[in-house]
Amino acid sequence: MTAALPDVDRAAFVEFLTRMGDNTLILGHRVSEWCGHAPVLEEDIALANTALDLIGQTQFWLGLAAEVEGAGRNADALAYLRDAGAFRNVLLVERPNGDFGHTILRQFLFDAWHLPMLRALERSADPRVAEIAAKAVKEVAYHLERSGDLVIRLGDGTAESHARMQAALDDLWDYTGELFMADASDAAMVAAGIAPDPASLQAVWLAEVRAVLEEATLTLPASTYSHKGGKRGVHSEYLGFILADMQFLQRAYPGAVW
Amino acid sequence: MYAQMVKTDSSRLKTLDEMSPEERAFQERIDRGEKIEPKEWMPEGYRKTLIRQVGQHAHSEIVGQLPEGNWITRAPTLERKAILLAKVQDEAGHGLYLYSAAETLGVSRDELLALLHSGKMKYSSIFNYPTLTWADIGAVGWLVDGAAIMNQVQLQKTSYGPYSRAMVRICKEESFHQRQGYDIMMKMAAGSDAQRAMAQDALNRFWYPSLMMFGPSDKDSVHSAQSMAWKIKINTNDELRQKFVDQTVPQAKYLGLTIPDPALAWNEDKGGHDFSEPDWTEFFDVLAGNGPCNKERLGARVKAWNDGAWVRDGLVAHAEKAAARRSGPVAAE
Numbered sequence: 134m135t136a137a138l139p140d141v142d143r144a145a146f147v148e149f150l151t152r153m154g155d156n157t158l159i160l161g162h163r164v165s166e167w168c169g170h171a172p173v174l175e176e177d178i179a180l181a182n183t184a185l186d187l188i189g190q191t192q193f194w195l196g197l198a199a200e201v202e203g204a205g206r207n208a209d210a211l212a213y214l215r216d217a218g219a220f221r222n223v224l225l226v227e228r229p230n231g232d233f234g235h236t237i238l239r240q241f242l243f244d245a246w247h248l249p250m251l252r253a254l255e256r257s258a259d260p261r262v263a264e265i266a267a268k269a270v271k272e273v274a275y276h277l278e279r280s281g282d283l284v285i286r287l288g289d290g291t292a293e294s295h296a297r298m299q300a301a302l303d304d305l306w307d308y309t310g311e312l313f314m315a316d317a318s319d320a321a322m323v324a325a326g327i328a329p330d331p332a333s334l335q336a337v338w339l340a341e342v343r344a345v346l347e348e349a350t351l352t353l354p355a356s357t358y359s360h361k362g363g364k365r366g367v368h369s370e371y372l373g374f375i376l377a378d379m380q381f382l383q384r385a386y387p388g389a390v391w
Numbered sequence: 392m393y394a395q396m397v398k399t400d401s402s403r404l405k406t407l408d409e410m411s412p413e414e415r416a417f418q419e420r421i422d423r424g425e426k427i428e429p430k431e432w433m434p435e436g437y438r439k440t441l442i443r444q445v446g447q448h449a450h451s452e453i454v455g456q457l458p459e460g461n462w463i464t465r466a467p468t469l470e471r472k473a474i475l476l477a478k479v480q481d482e483a484g485h486g487l488y489l490y491s492a493a494e495t496l497g498v499s500r501d502e503l504l505a506l507l508h509s510g511k512m513k514y515s516s517i518f519n520y521p522t523l524t525w526a527d528i529g530a531v532g533w534l535v536d537g538a539a540i541m542n543q544v545q546l547q548k549t550s551y552g553p554y555s556r557a558m559v560r561i562c563k564e565e566s567f568h569q570r571q572g573y574d575i576m577m578k579m580a581a582g583s584d585a586q587r588a589m590a591q592d593a594l595n596r597f598w599y600p601s602l603m604m605f606g607p608s609d610k611d612s613v614h615s616a617q618s619m620a621w622k623i624k625i626n627t628n629d630e631l632r633q634k635f636v637d638q639t640v641p642q643a644k645y646l647g648l649t650i651p652d653p654a655l656a657w658n659e660d661k662g663g664h665d666f667s668e669p670d671w672t673e674f675f676d677v678l679a680g681n682g683p684c685n686k687e688r689l690g691a692r693v694k695a696w697n698d699g700a701w702v703r704d705g706l707v708a709h710a711e712k713a714a715a716r717r718s719g720p721v722a723a724e
Contacts, residue, residue: 158469165463165472168479169456170691173502174487177456181480184463188473195469209468233702273527284707287702296704382467382525389583391467391525391575 141259144375145321147202149220150262150326151211152364155222158212161187162375163230172233179279183240186272193265213383217372224363225308227371234287234297239305241280246312247273247343249334258326281345288349295350296342302346303354310359312338393451393515393539394444395606395678398622400436401617404626421622426552429495436623441551442496443512444623446503449489450514452482458522459465461530467525474571475528481564488560492553508693517604519682520705526586526593532572534594534601537639540565541631542605550622573642585649594643595651599669607631607671636664647668 138185170175194206206214225243230236251273254266287294313335315323322328346353362368382391404479407415414434420427427433456479463479466472505513517535522528543565547558549610579590605628609615618624641649654667676682 162464165476168460168463169453169483170460170475170695170698172695172702174453174483174490176481176699177453178480178487181476181483183474185473185480188469188476188547192469192473209470212469213467233699287705290705290707290709291701293701294708297701305474348619378464381465386585389467391471391578391582391585 140319141325141327142318143201143203145318146259146325147198147325148200148318149322150194152221152223154191154198154211155220156226156243156247157187157194158191159220159222159372159375160226160240161185161191162379163226163228164236164240166230167236176233180236183276184277186269186276190265190269190272193268197261197265197357199322202249209383213380215334217368217376218366220363220368220372220376221366222363222368222372223308223311224360224369225305225311227363227369227375228305228308229306229371231301234294235301235304237280237283237287238298238301240276241284242305242309242342243312244273244277244280245293245338245345246309246334249337250329253329253334254297257328262327274323277341284345284351288346288351289310299351300350302351303356306354307356307358310357311361311364314359314364316364366370393542393604395513395515395604396442396445397444397447397614397618399440399614399617401613403613404616404620418620421550421620425550426555427550428552429505436495436617437623440618440621440623441554442493442498442503444618445489445493445496445507445554446498446512447484447514449493449503450507450512451518452486452489454514454518454692455482457688458518458520458684459528461522462525462528465525466528471575478532478568478571480570485557485561485564488557489554492551492557495553508689510680510689510695511630511687513678514688515604516677516682517600518688519677519685520597520600523596524589524593526589527575527597529575529579529590530597530696531594532568532570532625533576533642534572534597534639535604536565536569536572538601538635540569541635541638545625545631548622548625575644576648580648590646591648594648598651599673602632602635603668603671603674603677605629605635607674628632633663636666640664 161184164180165188167177167180168184169177171259191212192208195211199208199211223280225239228235228239248270250271251266255263255270257263257266284298289295289299313331315331319328319331323330343353363372382389405414410418413432417427417434419431427437459475459479459482463472463475466475490503493503494500503512507514513687517538522531529654540562543558543562547555547562549555549558576590576593579586607628609628615624615627619627640655652667654665656665657663658665677685680686690721
């Protein structure tokens with residue numbers, strides 16, 4: 134498992150992979166809630182497609198997390214049989230969908246982090262990580278192109294669409310800082326050459342966000358406060374309900390094969 | 392079917408002698424198996440009937456996202472979730488092809504949606520039934536998509552070119568959908584007692600509504616006769632229903648599940664199964680808006696449309712601004 138990289142702290146590696154997989158799982162879940170309810174048919178298709186990409190990435194990240202952990206679990210066991218405290222996604226992705234503007238802004242703020250993260254991971258010292266990143270990066274480049282484009286069009290649309298996008302931005306802004314906070318696990322990943330320092334992604338993220346918001350005629354919020362906790366398992370109240378929904382069948386019929 | 396009881400405006404079928412020269416030439420093209428293309432002359436009744444049929448079919452695809460979407464967040468494994476997402480995305484894509492096919496007949500997607508939202512156009516009765524357990528997702532794929540394929544395979548030969556070509560593409564995806572549904576049923580039928588019971592219960596609830604999808608017998612219907620003469624419809628409802636039953640009985644047997652019809656029996660003479668008719672009173676109740684989920688399904692679509700108005704308006708406003716910027720300040724007077 135970690136034989137190729139004997140110096141890696143296995144627990145930190147599992148922690149990192151779980152964070153990647155939980156981010157895509159929980160965001161994929163949120164996006165999939167839109168199915169059949171989007172403002173136009175093309176968006177129904179695009180949202181389902183985005184959710185599908187994210188769930189596919191989840192299978193890879195959590196699959197590798199389970200493999201590295203070496204405790205006989207698999208991706209499904211991690212997704213369906215952990216309680217909220219063991220989830221490691223950032224708080225941003227568990228925010229409720231709100232209106233379409235909230236959903237698209239959440240997606241954009243995440244995508245603008247996700248893409249440079251994956252680009253850095255393509256150069257990971259662990260070939261399995263590099264391989265997953267290389268596959269996901271193509272999908273996520275498109276996610277960012279789409280979400281950024283929609284932020285611009287709706288920000289610079291009608292007075293109402295502008296106001297809604299600004300409200301969504303103001304609402305979600307304080308949940309973006311967590312994407313760039315590092316802890317001991319992150320430091321171990323940096324030392325092993327597996328993943329970049331989260332803080333190193335902030336400048337490129339901010340440049341992307343500024344450029345899109347400017348074209349969208351939206352104002353960067355002044356707040357510098359950051360909500361945090363998801364990365365270490367302290368979540369909002371929303372995650373419990375997401376899991377109650379997602380894990381229902383596995384919990385109600387333990388051991389059943391589907 | 393996905394389009395049920397489509398009216399044609401005909402009170403009786405015209406003979407070739409009674410037709411105008413244009414109508415006769417049109418009918419002869421159809422009889423020769425030629426495809427009719429968008430810009431070509433067609434009788435007004437043909438155009439209107441196709442709009443009703445293709446529109447209803449498109450509406451069924453998009454409303455059909457809802458009962459299956461109901462289980463996406465609760466799909467039991469990551470793989471099942473991914474497959475279901477892909478399937479529901481396909482259904483929305485089918486809606487898109489079909490609205491595009493309808494547009495070639497001179498009706499916009501927005502006009503068709505307004506008719507759906509006001510209740511003037513219908514979608515298939517089947518989507519007014521609830522998906523109560525995960526086995527229902529299997530049953531929908533197996534039975535509902537199975538019934539849809541029966542209809543759509545023959546519609547690949549329909550006379551209107553864009554509709555026919557949309558059907559060719561849709562049929563490929565639908566057969567994958569049916570297989571994924573059957574695969575869910577196989578897992579459930581081979582699973583625990585609780586899973587087997589869930590699978591049987593899903594079959595019990597979806598069997599008759601699936602038979603209703605083909606619509607009541609239309610062997611005496613002037614609308615069906617006209618649609619068949621125009622090759623908008625290829626087989627009668629009874630023919631398709633019989634084919635569906637004959638195909639499904641051995642599949643149920645393989646699963647070890649029991650079709651909820653004590654009268655079901657092989658009839659050597661006709662080379663097909665005898666089976667009980669569904670409760671047509673229930674069918675007409677559902678069409679009238681009184682099915683278990685009519686209010687929820689249409690309500691969800693109307694809400695999505697209304698809630699999304701600001702998004703559509705915003706996108707249009709941006710496109711106009713961008714176009715104005717491209718044409719430059721000289722445009723201002």
